[in-house]
Amino acid sequence: xxxxxxxxxxxxxxxxxxxxxxxxxxxxxxxxxxxxxxxxxxxxxxxxxxxxxxxxxxxxxxxxxxxxxxxxxxxxxxxxxxxxxxxxxxxxxxxxxxxxxxxxxxxxxxxxxxxxxxxxxxxxxxxxxxxxxxxxxxxxxxxxxxxxxxxxxxxxxxxxxxxxxxxxxxxxxxxxxxxxxxxxxxxxxxxxxxxxxxxxxxxxxxxxxxxxxxxxxxxxxxxxxxxxxxxxxxxxxxxxxxxxxxxxxxxxxxxxxxxxxxxxxxxxxxxxxxxxxxxxxxxxxxxxxxxxxxxxxxxxxxxxxxxxxxxxxxxxxxxxxxxxxxxxxxxxxxxxxxxxxxxxxxxxxxxxxxxxxxxxxxxxxxxxxxxxxxxxxxxxxxxxxxxxxxxxxxxxxxxxxxxxxxxxxxxxxxxx
Amino acid sequence: xxxxxxxxxxxxxxxxxxxxxxxxxxxxxxxxxxxxxxxxxxxxxxxxxxxxxxxxxxxxxxxxxxxxxxxxxxxxxxxxxxxxxxxxxxxxxxxxxxxxxxxxxxxxxxxxxxxxxxxxxxxxxxxxxxxxxxxxxxxxxxxxx
Numbered sequence: 001x002x003x004x005x006x007x008x009x010x011x012x013x014x015x016x017x018x019x020x021x022x023x024x025x026x027x028x029x030x031x032x033x034x035x036x037x038x039x040x041x042x043x044x045x046x047x048x049x050x051x052x053x054x055x056x057x058x059x060x061x062x063x064x065x066x067x068x069x070x071x072x073x074x075x076x077x078x079x080x081x082x083x084x085x086x087x088x089x090x091x092x093x094x095x096x097x098x099x100x101x102x103x104x105x106x107x108x109x110x111x112x113x114x115x116x117x118x119x120x121x122x123x124x125x126x127x128x129x130x131x132x133x134x135x136x137x138x139x140x141x142x143x144x145x146x147x148x149x150x151x152x153x154x155x156x157x158x159x160x161x162x163x164x165x166x167x168x169x170x171x172x173x174x175x176x177x178x179x180x181x182x183x184x185x186x187x188x189x190x191x192x193x194x195x196x197x198x199x200x201x202x203x204x205x206x207x208x209x210x211x212x213x214x215x216x217x218x219x220x221x222x223x224x225x226x227x228x229x230x231x232x233x234x235x236x237x238x239x240x241x242x243x244x245x246x247x248x249x250x251x252x253x254x255x256x257x258x259x260x261x262x263x264x265x266x267x268x269x270x271x272x273x274x275x276x277x278x279x280x281x282x283x284x285x286x287x288x289x290x291x292x293x294x295x296x297x298x299x300x301x302x303x304x305x306x307x308x309x310x311x312x313x314x315x316x317x318x319x320x321x322x323x324x325x326x327x328x329x330x331x332x333x334x335x336x337x338x339x340x341x342x343x344x345x346x347x348x349x350x351x352x353x354x355x356x357x358x359x360x361x362x363x364x365x366x367x368x369x370x371x372x373x374x375x376x377x378x379x380x381x382x383x384x385x386x387x388x389x390x391x392x393x394x395x396x397x398x399x400x401x402x403x404x405x406x407x408x409x410x411x412x413x414x415x416x
Numbered sequence: 417x418x419x420x421x422x423x424x425x426x427x428x429x430x431x432x433x434x435x436x437x438x439x440x441x442x443x444x445x446x447x448x449x450x451x452x453x454x455x456x457x458x459x460x461x462x463x464x465x466x467x468x469x470x471x472x473x474x475x476x477x478x479x480x481x482x483x484x485x486x487x488x489x490x491x492x493x494x495x496x497x498x499x500x501x502x503x504x505x506x507x508x509x510x511x512x513x514x515x516x517x518x519x520x521x522x523x524x525x526x527x528x529x530x531x532x533x534x535x536x537x538x539x540x541x542x543x544x545x546x547x548x549x550x551x552x553x554x555x556x557x558x559x560x561x
Contacts, residue, residue: 091535350431354478355478358535375454384476415431
């Protein structure tokens with residue numbers, strides 16, 4: 001593979017990177033683990049595991065409260081992640097960075113806080129045919145409550161959004177475009193910047209679901225001009241239960257709080273409560289402190305590898321994987337967008353994805369099978385489910401070869 | 417071993433499912449749904465009083481769920497409602513416990529390998545959940561959740 005050796009020569013040493021991930025050093029059913037379910041959750045490097053352990057062993061205290069040493073340490077470490085996230089997204093200010101549980105909560109926060117205040121009967125919210133359930137249902141709930149209308153940008157056979165149709169959906173009633181940066185089910189990279197610009201021309205706001213983008217491509221919310229951008233820690237090699245919502249300051253300032261409780265207030269009496277400043281207004285209660293600190297370590301780790309290197313290396317995995325998987329008779333790749341992240345969803349003639357998943361698992365290969373929380377995508381392709389191999393920078397060409405061998409074993413078992 | 421899960425009979429019934437057709441004169445119908453994988457199944461029963469005279473199903477799923485529906489419809493014919501429900505319990509026991517397989521299960525013992533694959537138990541039980549709903553004459557689609 002000359003393309004891959006070129007990535008390695010540019011300083012990406014995958015074997016060395018793999019040493020940072022303890023989970024990869026194990027056998028499953030007697031075979032080396034081949035982890036290809038990164039779009040569901042990514043594995044954690046030692047740096048993240050150590051940061052969480054250090055917090056619990058040495059620094060554990062609640063944040064934003066105590067004057068004692070431990071509280072100050074934990075507050076500093078947690079708040080440091082806010083600064084790192086600001087840099088990671090290239091936000092203007094750390095007050096634009098809100099800690100949430102994950103992408104799902106980020107979307108729900110905007111749909112609930114911004115949506116309830118600003119969406120009126122007859123207004124329209126635009127999403128796309130590619131969305132994960134988490135970027136469908138919160139808007140559906142909002143539309144139902146407000147008697148607003150949910151409009152859906154259709155896609156073509158490749159799994160690319162049809163921008164001409166999107167243009168037609170935009171109008172004076174459009175309040176929000178909520179769209180995924182990268183599709184979890186198909187890997188399609190949407191032209192987020194162009195779509196945001198089109199929405200802005202129509203006077204609408206935009207929310208980008210960055211769950212699948214954050215681990216794979218460089219994000220610049222200012223260059224995108226996104227109004228809201230949200231991603232999950234666990235998909236970017238950090239822990240579960242922590243994520244980031246970015247929002248433009250003037251929008252966040254005008255929004256009512258999402259949940260009430262401690263930390264989000266300035267003063268409380270039984271007559272009246274005044275709210276804290278940004279971003280704390282949206283952060284009620286003791287947060288996932290260990291998770292926040294772990295996320296900071298994860299962002300450091302990704303930055304150290306360099307997203308440019310990561311994107312380039314993963315693209316080479318995608319090109320190689322697409323080629324060798326396409327050569328398997330009876331295998332059809334679902335989602336062939338021209339701009340694509342390292343996700344390969346596929347179906348095999350006469351064999352259900354669940355059966356494929358079980359046989360692969362017996363060979364140590366972890367893939368996702370099912371509808372990937374994107375049932376409308378499956379309906380569009382008239383399939384109940386797919387098998388999905390999703391790659392991260394620690395995956396190798398040899399692992400893709402193992403997947404191919406595994407799929408031939410599947411064909412053997414089912415005589416297909 | 418993977419062959420313990422996908423025994424010959426299971427592969428055979430998944431490729432050539434028996435009783436795999438709609439039934440116009442069915443007097444009990446039920447729908448089953450496995451939200452985990454999106455599999456849907458329609459079950460038809462023709463009851464003569466208390467006895468299952470005929471059974472068939474529609475829907476496409478994985479090898480385990482298709483073979484389970486196929487073998488279930490075969491084994492139901494001629495059974496009373498009570499016998500069918502008893503069989504369901506024994507089948508469930510086969511999939512979820514280590515107790516030796518009941519002789520009443522007949523061919524259904526080929527599913528004994530499923531107990532080693534907890535994620536696949538729902539595939540094997542979808543048809544049976546649907547059967548329960550059909551026998552209880554419930555009109556709501558059942559799910560495996």
